[in-house]
Amino acid sequence: MLIDYHLHTPLCRHADGAPEEYAARAVERGIAEIGFSDHSPMPAHYDPDWRMALEDLPEYVASVLRAREKFPRLSVKLGLEADYFPGTEDFVYNVTSEYDFDYVIGSVHYIDDWGFDNAENKARFEESDVYDIYAQYFDRVARLAKTRLFDILGHPDVVKKFGHRPDRAYDELMRPALEAVKAAGMALDVNTSGLRFPCREIYPSRRMLEIAREMEIPVTLGADAHRPAHVGEGFGEAVALLRSVGYENLRRYARRTSEPVPMG
Ligand code: ZN
Ligand code: FE
Ligand code: FE
Ligand code: ZN
Helix, strand or coil: CCEEEEECCHHHCCCCCCHHHHHHHHHHCCCCEEEECCECCCCCCCCHHHCCCHHHHHHHHHHHHHHHHHCCCCEEEEEEEEECCCCCHHHHHHHHHCCCCCEEEEECCCECCECCCCHHHCCHHHHCCHHHHHHHHHHHHHHHHHCCCCCEECCCCHHHCCCCCCCCCCHHHHHHHHHHHHHCCCEEEEEHHHHHCCCCCCECCHHHHHHHHHCCCCEEEECCECCHHHCCCCHHHHHHHHHHHCCCEEEEEECCEEEEEECC
């Protein structure tokens, strides 16, 4: 089966289309299961313009449940995309315990005060050593996994989004991060949105997936849809990539537990 676990909603203030429209698109594309994972509320000081407010959480859950009711033959899961940022762990724990979420994606969008995946801030990539930026990014990923707050690592190498690449291989940065992901029992969000950005590549890279496969880390699929047309985008390419690396299954979630299902 095909599953898209990375769908946003307008509550995050930078996505368009009601959950029902995302669901309709999934049905058109032959996707059997979807999951909404909109940007979770965070403490007031953290990036408030790019996520739902805490007061919006009940409406978010209700809007996903409405889509589920309208599409009885489509499996619709309730997830969240929460951020890993030091000092916000208790807040994230409280938010993710408030409802029966099927899964929680954990993403790194900040290195200290630098929102590196925002195009407005990309100049900073030119000002420092790209290998060193990657080292800091993967260090945050390892710390994310060690919190044990999350089920799935969102867009695992999103640090490449604007096409900045280290001038040498960096297995030694990915390995400890992936070991932490493995130890936490997490999956990787194989996220096709990278195809829409200057890096023009699925997150994670083939190399990162090869290492993950060696470690037997499971995977999910996500388009990181911020509008209905994005649902399932690039999945042909993603499935081909996964198969070429040796993956045969996707991970399917219900109430924070998971099982493998055959992919495709
Ligand atoms: Zn977003
Ligand atoms: Fe994200
Ligand atoms: Fe997302
Ligand atoms: Zn995302």
